[in-house]
Amino acid sequence: MGDFWFEFVEITQTIGDGLLFGATYALIGIGFTLIFGAMGKLNMTYAAASLAGAYVGLAAFTLVNASALVVFLVSALASGLVGFIVYVACFRFIPIDNHLAALMASIGALFFIDEIIVHATDGSPLTFPAMFDDVMLELGSYGIRGDLLFVFAVCIAGTFGLLYVLYRSRLGLATRAVSQQDVAARLCGIDVHRTNAVTFVLAGLLGGIAGSMTAAAVGVLSPLITVPLTIKGLIVTVIGGLGSIPGAIAAGLLVGGLENVFLYFRGVNERDMYVLLLLFVFLIFRPHGIFGSAIDRD
């Protein structure tokens, strides 16, 4: 009985940690989904751009010994800027109906950013500042890591900030109009290119938060996580249903929680295999995602 109880606490604890960390996946998923919603395209550079932002933030930390909060802020801003550059380089001038070209260009940008990071850091992991990493909240048999709770809270705040911009501001109105009716929005005098650029910057800001929070939760930033984070972000986007923000949030938390379960039972080497299997399960049984409300756009 005692063993069983102990194991139960262990598993629920690890699921809880996963859910908290899953908020970063949710953010990355929202970013992918936001851009997909606006342009009907996948921005493969997105996760890499988010981590690039975190690296800029880290540079601020190393160079001027900025405080953790400033680091997070700089990360978000830098990632927003990278988002804008990626938009111009990979989407702005490629015909809107040519999905293949935009996809390829953004993959090119993914490798470009990845390689820059590898060269700038010699490929080795760097320590990333965290907040509240020495705090541990006690809840009966459970402990909640302060840094994870902080990461979770920031991600939730970021999500609400985004939703506020999308649903309460004129800018967000234009963004949503373009994502729903491109041509009609154009006829109403909305500048589609500007709106798309704004979407990329918004997604970038969010990605910078996600990137720096990922690094803060793990404690290090490493070029090794670029491609895995891209793939996990894509998985979250698809499981959540392409274009669905609530779906991306639910899927992010789901992937975060389940991945720790896989970690607990199967170890770190096999963990990601099961996350990928989870995607196939969804593709076969729920190809339109958790809430099944995704629009069929391809």
Add this chain to the structure above:
Amino acid sequence: MLELRGLSKHFGGVKALDGLDLTVDEGDIFGLIGPNGSGKSTTINLICGVYGETAGTVHFRGNLMNGKPPHTRLRAGIARTFQNIRLFPNLTVWQNLWVAQNSSQDVSAHGFLPRWFGATRRTRKEIARLLELADLGHKGDELASNLAFGEQRRLEFARAAAARPKLLLLDEPAAGMSRQEIDNLGRRIRRMRDSGVTILLVEHVMELVMGVTEQIAVLNFGYKIAFGTPGEVQRDKAVQEAYLGTSASKSRPVDGSA
């Protein structure tokens, strides 16, 4: 030949088609008209299997077609054209017709290898004949996207004919055509029927519909509101209200129809 019973298609809460009953007899040129959004194109898409029906049945030559994919229905003898022309733009005119050699005779008469990897003399002759009929004899090597609008329409018509269908569904074939092209189209449709093909014509251009069809069904809001000969339909009060309005009196048969 074609029997629709209680055919319905709902998109979410929208009833694009609601309980349509329709019988098209062999050898007919059957017109299906109605205002925009009345369910005409939906009917075509249901008959050839692009959409799955919400309720009802489609029988073709006595066989239940429900659940069969488009390519199976084509081999059973149902071919179509599209409202907005859908050719294979980066294939040549010749290839567009080559790809379409999928009638049940083609499938059964040739072996696997000749069908997919050879071009038998019979196939070449057949494609040359189709090109000739479509007045595209000299354009065989042209990319389909390089054709003029009228030529693209003719090519699509020829591509549908390539399957040697028993029933041909024409989805607004006269859209965007000049008077003269419409007259030509009328002649093509009649020639097609005379070669033994039943025609279901969905059309807005009243000159064409009133000129070539023998039976007309009128749809509005997903329901059939009238049925009869062109003359009867034109005199029908409900139809005039719903759709034809004053334009009915202006329409006249296409040239060469008498």
Add this chain to the structure above:
Amino acid sequence: MSYYLGLVQLIGIHTLLGLSAYVLMLTGQLSLGQAGFFAIGAYSAGILTVIFELPILPALLAAAAIASFFAFLVGFPALRVKGLMLVVATIAFSEFVRLFFFNLSWRVPRGDIEVGPDSTNGFREIRFFVANGWSAWEITAFVWIFVILVMAALWWTDRSRAGAVLRAVGEDELAAQSVGINLTAVKVTAMTAGGFIAGIGGALYAHTATYVDHLTFTVLLATFAIAYPILGGLSSVFGTLVAVIFIQGVLVEGLRFLGDWRNIVFGLLIIAAMNLKPSGLFDARTAQVLKRAVGLGGKD
């Protein structure tokens, strides 16, 4: 000399990889999973020659068959998703395969050593060519026999009705269905053929390199696979070959002085090419103009 022969072998192998994506792209399917089929071919062939001690030819054919079987299986669920969803699904498949081999340990004793895949340490000692005394020339010829066979088969297919049907599906699925083409059959066949070709490439790669590990088969390799036909255009198999020679021969070798910075140039090149020529460097129109210019515009 053997260094350049190695490069010629690599160009042949990457041509196979590119052609495996080419077949799929004709039907309008974009797969970032070709690295996965390549990996299955590489590991299967290696296991067959090293652990089961089969000769190279049956091992290679069996490996290609195994890869095509998995491609066939992936083909069905992949049919339910289109376009960008297919891209995600195939990346996920490829990553799954990579992680599977990352975890695969299958060691058998041979004399006083152990051979076989050794999870994170990779799969070493795939020494069929060395053990049987093949010269570099013979290996190169062996690789290119397969390249030429595959290219000939695809070239011939392309000029036949089957090729036109593949392209028709790629241009407009709805119209293709409506003229009687069985979409499922065509797409799954293309997927299976692509898996087979990638499998051959992988098998050849494992034996020429004598060592593979999971890091060989990343998304970067999958990106190369689709970059070749995109840059070379979909009008002919030769475009893919030219693109491979250009990227692997001219760019990678020519930029050797840049050292590790080459991948950055690769990334920039893709971005630039897609902005300047979004539908590939050789699209159908360009190809037809070229064909007319040299008087090759045949009846079919």
